[in-house]
Amino acid sequence: MSQNEDFKEGDIAQVNPDKDAVFGSCFMLITEVRSWGVIGYVSIPSPHGAGQAFLRKKYEDIERVGRASWIPAQLGE
Numbered sequence: 501m502s503q504n505e506d507f508k509e510g511d512i513a514q515v516n517p518d519k520d521a522v523f524g525s526c527f528m529l530i531t532e533v534r535s536w537g538v539i540g541y542v543s544i545p546s547p548h549g550a551g552q553a554f555l556r557k558k559y560e561d562i563e564r565v566g567r568a569s570w571i572p573a574q575l576g577e
Contacts, residue, residue: 506564507533510571513540513562520561528555529568538562 507513507530517524523542532539537559541552 507538507559509533510568511564512566512568513538513557514565515542515555515557516561516563520557523553523555527565528557528562529571 509530509532511530513528513530515523515526515528526542528538528540528542530538530540537557539554539556541554544551544553
């Protein structure tokens with residue numbers, strides 16, 4: 501189980517598949533850290549351009565797996 505101090509903006513977390521039927525096992529880029537959990541997004545590739553699905557997750561529903569090497573400018577500022 502993850503804790504608040506484990507997360508920073510720009511971290512990558514994996515969504516627990518037992519807690520989310522749609523985004524379970526997906527990798528999520530953390531954009532905000534809150535007292536209750538995190539806000540971030542899952543990238544969705546498309547032939548018409550990539551998109552994002554924004555998620556809010558409690559700490560117990562995700563695991564930190566690393567840091568992002570590249571963060572889109574509009575989200576990283």
